[in-house]
Amino acid sequence: MTTNTKQQLLDNAERLFAERGFYGVSIAAIADAEGVTKQALLHHFGSKEKLYGEVLGRISDRFDALAHQSVSMDADPLDRLKHYLMNIQRSRTAQPNQTALLIRELLDNKQRIDSAGTWYLRPFLNGLTDMVMAVPGWENASREQALALVYQLLGAINYFSISGATLKAIVGAKAYAEMSKAFPAQLEQLITSGLASPPSKQRT
Amino acid sequence: MTTNTKQQLLDNAERLFAERGFYGVSIAAIADAEGVTKQALLHHFGSKEKLYGEVLGRISDRFDALAHQSVSMDADPLDRLKHYLMNIQRSRTAQPNQTALLIRELLDNKQRIDSAGTWYLRPFLNGLTDMVMAVPGWENASREQALALVYQLLGAINYFSISGATLKAIVGAKAYAEMSKAFPAQLEQLITSGLASPPSKQRT
DNA sequence: CACAATACTTACCACTTGGTAAGGTGTCAA
DNA sequence: TTGACACCTTACCAAGTGGTAAGTATTGTG
Numbered sequence: 054m055t056t057n058t059k060q061q062l063l064d065n066a067e068r069l070f071a072e073r074g075f076y077g078v079s080i081a082a083i084a085d086a087e088g089v090t091k092q093a094l095l096h097h098f099g100s101k102e103k104l105y106g107e108v109l110g111r112i113s114d115r116f117d118a119l120a121h122q123s124v125s126m127d128a129d130p131l132d133r134l135k136h137y138l139m140n141i142q143r144s145r146t147a148q149p150n151q152t153a154l155l156i157r158e159l160l161d162n163k164q165r166i167d168s169a170g171t172w173y174l175r176p177f178l179n180g181l182t183d184m185v186m187a188v189p190g191w192e193n194a195s196r197e198q199a200l201a202l203v204y205q206l207l208g209a210i211n212y213f214s215i216s217g218a219t220l221k222a223i224v225g226a227k228a229y230a231e232m233s234k235a236f237p238a239q240l241e242q243l244i245t246s247g248l249a250s251p252p253s254k255q256r257t
Numbered sequence: 258m259t260t261n262t263k264q265q266l267l268d269n270a271e272r273l274f275a276e277r278g279f280y281g282v283s284i285a286a287i288a289d290a291e292g293v294t295k296q297a298l299l300h301h302f303g304s305k306e307k308l309y310g311e312v313l314g315r316i317s318d319r320f321d322a323l324a325h326q327s328v329s330m331d332a333d334p335l336d337r338l339k340h341y342l343m344n345i346q347r348s349r350t351a352q353p354n355q356t357a358l359l360i361r362e363l364l365d366n367k368q369r370i371d372s373a374g375t376w377y378l379r380p381f382l383n384g385l386t387d388m389v390m391a392v393p394g395w396e397n398a399s400r401e402q403a404l405a406l407v408y409q410l411l412g413a414i415n416y417f418s419i420s421g422a423t424l425k426a427i428v429g430a431k432a433y434a435e436m437s438k439a440f441p442a443q444l445e446q447l448i449t450s451g452l453a454s455p456p457s458k459q460r461t
Numbered sequence: 462c463a464c465a466a467t468a469c470t471t472a473c474c475a476c477t478t479g480g481t482a483a484g485g486t487g488t489c490a491a
Numbered sequence: 492t493t494g495a496c497a498c499c500t501t502a503c504c505a506a507g508t509g510g511t512a513a514g515t516a517t518t519g520t521g
Contacts, residue, residue: 212412
């Protein structure tokens with residue numbers, strides 16, 4: 054396979070960018086991790102920016118695939134949304150680097166995003182919001198309210214992920230393992246709670 | 258005031274570190290923002306690492322102050338916890354930089370934290386966990402389960418914060434303003450939902 | 462075989478990085 | 492007046508940064 058090196062460079066870049074951030078990693082370090090020279094990397098990607106872009110593109114594609122996979126699994130809107138969110142949770146567990154990188158992108162893009170106006174996670178968020186608004190009881194909620202719920206749920210998922218190492222250091226490996234094991238069930242409960250109480254036009 | 262420059266350097270450092278991360282900011286850039294030379298900054302702090310430490314220390318102190326302030330406000334455990342969490346939410350709104358910096362620290366510390374074993378947010382998390390376990394219905398929950406809930410709630414708060422700029426770009430300024438306005442109420446509902454359903458020994 | 466594209470290499474460059482060395486200036490106490 | 496100290500300055504440095512230029516070895520492909 055000719056493009057083997059390129060893929061492995063992308064793997065290394067994803068890991069290192071996730072661990073240390075865009076500015077914290079030099080292209081030489083990424084190339085070293087693969088055992089090639091810095092210029093071999095530049096040959097494949099042209100520049101550090103473009104390499105970073107390709108890393109983000111791969112992640113975006115993975116999310117898209119996950120979305121398409123989940124969309125035709127359940128007919129019931131509520132079950133479908135739950136299934137999708139739990140899929141995201143599973144993917145997060147399997148690929149912690151990608152979650153960390155997305156959070157970093159959220160943080161770093163604060164200034165750029167205003168001028169860019171577009172972002173690759175937009176379809177992902179739109180899809181999730183649509184699924185929330187398809188749930189019985191949420192038809193009359195505003196789009197903003199649905200999106201707010203989406204953010205709360207994603208926040209719970211992602212925050213647990215990025216805090217993993219810290220959490221483990223604080224509570225100990227054993228307790229952390231227990232938390233990780235219990236997390237999916239708790240998340241499911243959180244999803245159920247959140248969806249069970251649509252905003253406005255309804256009182257607790 | 259003699260230490261005026263030092264405090265203003267810390268202010269600039271906090272903002273810049275939050276915006277661009279530790280590696281993304283040079284000490285020269287921080288000094289420039291204040292209008293002094295790079296060596297004036299080094300005179301005050303010795304090294305970039307120590308400056309970063311002082312910035313984190315200031316933030317930690319602010320959290321401590323917030324904790325002490327909230328602890329003796331409400332007698333009822335549930336109200337007290339709600340009050341505290343909503344206080345955190347307000348502080349997050351008032352000081353977005355500090356939230357972003359904490360998230361960055363969570364991400365960056367992944368390797369260091371394992372050897373360090375200690376962290377300045379530990380008392381903060383322990384305090385919150387204690388408050389959760391004081392809520393009626395949670396006395397019999399395990400400490401890990403309570404901490405998991407804490408993380409879910411903090412996740413919802415912080416994720417909304419760091420995603421602010423991106424969210425605004427995606428949904429528009431007007432919709433974002435509406436979401437921001439509605440967020441505290443939704444958060445309160447989330448807290449209520451989370452606390453209303455203790456894990457195990459109880460079924461929905 | 463010729464030839465072109467791919468996948469690299471070494472050599473080099475201008476610039477930036479965090480940090481040191483040494484000195485200047487003001488204030489204030491002995 | 493002297494000296495110590497806080498608070499800065501200019502000058503400098505070795506190491507590292509992203510990126511360019513030019514060449515080489517290998518691999519198809521006509």
